[in-house]
Amino acid sequence: MDFGTEFKPVTVQPQEIEGLSFQMITEELGEHSFSALEYPIVQRIIHASADFELGRSLVFHPGAIEAGIHAMLQGKPIIADVRMVEAGIAKERIQRYGGEVRVHIADPDVVDEAKALGTTRAIIATRKACAQSPGGIYVIGNAPTALLELIRLVKAGAAQPGLVIGMPVGFVSAAESKDELRKLDIPYITNIGRKGGSTIVVAAVNALSLLAVRRAAGWLG
Amino acid sequence: MDFGTEFKPVTVQPQEIEGLSFQMITEELGEHSFSALEYPIVQRIIHASADFELGRSLVFHPGAIEAGIHAMLQGKPIIADVRMVEAGIAKERIQRYGGEVRVHIADPDVVDEAKALGTTRAIIATRKACAQSPGGIYVIGNAPTALLELIRLVKAGAAQPGLVIGMPVGFVSAAESKDELRKLDIPYITNIGRKGGSTIVVAAVNALSLLAVRRAAGWLG
Numbered sequence: 001m002d003f004g005t006e007f008k009p010v011t012v013q014p015q016e017i018e019g020l021s022f023q024m025i026t027e028e029l030g031e032h033s034f035s036a037l038e039y040p041i042v043q044r045i046i047h048a049s050a051d052f053e054l055g056r057s058l059v060f061h062p063g064a065i066e067a068g069i070h071a072m073l074q075g076k077p078i079i080a081d082v083r084m085v086e087a088g089i090a091k092e093r094i095q096r097y098g099g100e101v102r103v104h105i106a107d108p109d110v111v112d113e114a115k116a117l118g119t120t121r122a123i124i125a126t127r128k129a130c131a132q133s134p135g136g137i138y139v140i141g142n143a144p145t146a147l148l149e150l151i152r153l154v155k156a157g158a159a160q161p162g163l164v165i166g167m168p169v170g171f172v173s174a175a176e177s178k179d180e181l182r183k184l185d186i187p188y189i190t191n192i193g194r195k196g197g198s199t200i201v202v203a204a205v206n207a208l209s210l211l212a213v214r215r216a217a218g219w220l221g
Numbered sequence: 222m223d224f225g226t227e228f229k230p231v232t233v234q235p236q237e238i239e240g241l242s243f244q245m246i247t248e249e250l251g252e253h254s255f256s257a258l259e260y261p262i263v264q265r266i267i268h269a270s271a272d273f274e275l276g277r278s279l280v281f282h283p284g285a286i287e288a289g290i291h292a293m294l295q296g297k298p299i300i301a302d303v304r305m306v307e308a309g310i311a312k313e314r315i316q317r318y319g320g321e322v323r324v325h326i327a328d329p330d331v332v333d334e335a336k337a338l339g340t341t342r343a344i345i346a347t348r349k350a351c352a353q354s355p356g357g358i359y360v361i362g363n364a365p366t367a368l369l370e371l372i373r374l375v376k377a378g379a380a381q382p383g384l385v386i387g388m389p390v391g392f393v394s395a396a397e398s399k400d401e402l403r404k405l406d407i408p409y410i411t412n413i414g415r416k417g418g419s420t421i422v423v424a425a426v427n428a429l430s431l432l433a434v435r436r437a438a439g440w441l442g
Contacts, residue, residue, distance in 0.1 A: 001340065003369040004376050006404075007397040012340050012366050021392040050390050050415035051272070084419065087308035119222065119233050145233050148224040155225050169271050169420075171242040176228040183227075194271035197420045198305065199390075 021047055028052065037065040037220070041189065041207040048203035049195075057191040059182060064163060065211065067187035068137060069220075071162030072212040075099045077136040078205065079129040081122060081146050081168075085139055088202035093209035097216070102136075104128045122146035130159040137163045141201035144168045144177035151180050164188040165204050167196030242268055249273065258286040258441070262410065262428040269424035270416075278412040280403060285384060286432065288408035289358060290441075292383030293433040296320045298357040299426065300350040302343060302367050302389075306360055309423035314430035318437070323357075325349045343367035351380040360386045362422035365394035372401050385409040386425050388417030 001012050011017060025046050034042050038060050046055035075098025080086040086103045094101060104110050104125035114121040122143030129138065130153050138161045140147045147166045153159035166181045167190055168174045178190045189204055214220045222233050232238060246267050255263050259281050267276035296319025301307040307324045315322060325331050325346035335342040343364030350359065351374050359382045361368045368387045374380035387402045388411055389395045399411045410425055435441045 001344075003373040003401075005369060005372060005401040007394070007401055009366070009369065009394040009397070011393070012344065014341050017341075017366075017391075017393045024392045047392070048390065048418060050392065050395070050417070082309075084305050084309040084423070088303075088305040088419070120235055120238075123222075123233065145230070145238075148226060148230065151226060152224040169269065170238075171245045171268070171271065172232070172238045173228070173230040174271070176230070180224075180226040180228055196271070197269060198309070199418045199420050202305070 018047075025055075029055065032056070034058075034060075035065075037211065040211060041065070041204050044203040044207035045200055048199045051195070054191065054193075054195045054200065057193050057195065059188075059190050059192060061186065061188045064187045064189050065208070068163040068165075068189075068208045069212045069215050071135065071137050072099060072209055073097050073216055074135075074162075076162050077102050077133045079103070079133050079136050079138050081105060081125070081140045081142050082198060084198040085141055085202055085205075088198065088206075089139075090206045090209060093206075093213055097212070102129065102133060120145045123149045126150050126153070134160055135162045137161070137165065137205070139165045139201045139205055140168055141196055141198045142168055142170075144170060144173035147177040147181060148173070151177070151184065154184060154186060161186065164190075165201050166190045167201050167204070169196035169200075170194060239268075246276075250276065253277070255279075255281075256286075258432065261432060262286070262425050265424040265428035266421055269420045272416070275412065275414075275416045275421065278414050278416065280409075280411050280413060282407065282409045285408040285410050286429070289384040289386075289410070289429045290433045290436050292356065292358050293320060293430055294318050294437055295356075295383075297383050298323050298354045300324070300354050300357050300359050302326065302346070302361045302363050303419060305419040306362055306423055306426075309419065309427075310360075311427045311430060314427075314434055318433070323350065323354060341366045344370045347371050347374070355381055356383045358382070358384045358386065358426070360422045360426055361389055362417055362419045363389055363391075365389045365391060365398035368398040368402060369394065372398070372405065375405060375407060382407065385411075386422050387411045388421050388425070390417035390421075391415060 078101045080103040110124045114124045126149040299322045301324040331345045335345045347370040
């Protein structure tokens, strides 16, 4: 297709664009120590960010991928920290196994309680999610306070997440909240440093649900 | 607040977290050549990505910010390339002036036509937007083909965007599509390189709408 530009794209076929991108990522990334199950998640995060530094900063709890696949195939809910994350998750692959995506950040009761307590909506939304969605997949790309509150509840025995995808982005407490997550012996996917965000955690969820579909089809070991 | 972690956050007050973050960004960024109207957009993009390299890669057409403020205060529509972008835009500040956010990527007629023509939904969605939303603010964080098609339509005289926020992320044609955008003499906000994405363009729109509110209140020059 000719866009009338000096630059002529190699392809405008969606499947080809993705395939080419994934090849380029594998070539440029070169050597790494991610496992065969971890790599598809790293690859999709680099695809969503064009950021190899971010990709290399990912850290997986040893049981994370298996726990995530298990939770998805059991139809456990996915709890998104914000609406952008909810919007980005490929729903069909979640719903196929009875799961759904929940987001509490704008629930009227959450907004009211946060105001009354003078704290973040993210903290109150995390409390609500832990009460309503035990065993769920907790996806946090934004507020470090959501991740810190989840860590607090896990330590207190009040939350048993199926998997935590914790990659809040930011300057105040974001890197530190992830340092604390890595001290826990629960299934988590996280990264080292300040980077993260909605598009990054969405990439992780969508890569994981592709793995779940492959497992269900008997294509994974 | 004590999360039971070794790390104790300085604050969990949303306003304080944002203020502290913005201070840190200004200090770490140091010298730059962005104008007083451009800088709030750079700052919010760094806030959303924790990526100074990305912030420094931003390029503004000289008339971009004024054109964007004008379009917003005129209630021109904002056209988002994907649902995640739509979800992330702070709607209240857009609706205040009669504007709204539109997204066509999943419209049934767009899906059908893309399939029939063997091309991307992004291209067809761009054509639909240009026909329906002249003078709008076009926000592209994902498909380079959407940006290339918009460039083609502008060159052909078939599109007159009020502003183009063009920062598709990716490996195939993304950087090149932005190189082509920078050759046009129309209002644009873009960046150099592969990086970009939904959270980045959302940060730009939300920073711009804050500027529009300040202009309407008489707080900007």
